[in-house]
Amino acid sequence: MAETTPNTYTISELAKEFNITTRAIRFYEDKGILNPSRKGQKRIYSPRDRILLKLTLRGKRIGFTLAESQKLFDMYQHGEDNKDQLETMLATLDEKDALLTQQKLDIEEMEAELQAARERCFSAIKKIDNA
Amino acid sequence: MAETTPNTYTISELAKEFNITTRAIRFYEDKGILNPSRKGQKRIYSPRDRILLKLTLRGKRIGFTLAESQKLFDMYQHGEDNKDQLETMLATLDEKDALLTQQKLDIEEMEAELQAARERCFSAIKKIDNA
DNA sequence: GTTTACCTTTACGTTAACGTCAACCTTGAG
DNA sequence: CTCAAGGTTGACGTTAACGTAAAGGTAAAC
Structure with missing residues (x-):
């Protein structure tokens, strides 16, 4: 084995x-x-x-x-039989998913700005080096 | 106008x-x-x-x-002439960028799991409805 | 048998990011 | 004039997520 x-x-x-x-x-x-x-x-x-x-x-x-994670785990384990709980869980999942979607947008915008800042940095350093 | x-x-x-x-x-x-x-x-x-x-x-x-955002803004504004500060900023930017990259991975994995959980939910509800 | 390396519980301390009064201007409407 | 709507400065309270001792059990190693 x-x-x-x-x-x-x-x-x-x-x-x-x-x-x-x-x-x-x-x-x-x-x-x-x-x-x-x-x-x-x-x-x-x-x-x-x-x-x-x-x-x-x-x-x-x-x-x-931590509370949110715990809640998800908890629902995942004990919600198999209770319809209300399952629907609460679905709502929670949708809500979380929406947040994640927003976060992805935020990240992409932030990355663009970091990139712009980086380029500004480079050219500023170049300027100094060539002075 | x-x-x-x-x-x-x-x-x-x-x-x-x-x-x-x-x-x-x-x-x-x-x-x-x-x-x-x-x-x-x-x-x-x-x-x-x-x-x-x-x-x-x-x-x-x-x-x-907030401190991190403030630091970025601050560097963005007052770092044009100091090479050390510019390089510190570059390092910070790279670090942040790495974090964002990791976050995107985390989000995709989390989305997959939320989706799986959602499907489990649906079929559990269906089961209840058909009982 | 006594260090050394981990493990345990208990409990107070800490930081971030505000919430929540309190007590007080100020300014336009009636 | 007065009063309601917003704005201001303290200053203490709160929650989350651990950090940081303190004081001790335990087990393999030397």
């Missing part, structure tokens, strides 16, 4: 992998995002915990709060 | 246009982002103030802090 992916992680392994502190990881647990099991008093993280952590961090990078 | 764009704004006009509070606008002034003139004690905003405000809000939407 080939290498099998480990099916548990320690807190510091995850911290290292995602370049965050163990404090942050415990904090996410407080917020109900992660639910590691315990071996004695030590936390043991499953691949599922790892995925949730990854998604959470990705969410953060695009401006999701 | 056709309609000319107004060249001054009151604080509440800007607040209404951008759907923020006057408190926020004054806060941005505290942070050195805006520099309205005064008529008596009242603030008068120029088109330039308005643009800076707009850029600031756009920056916020993609995760720039």
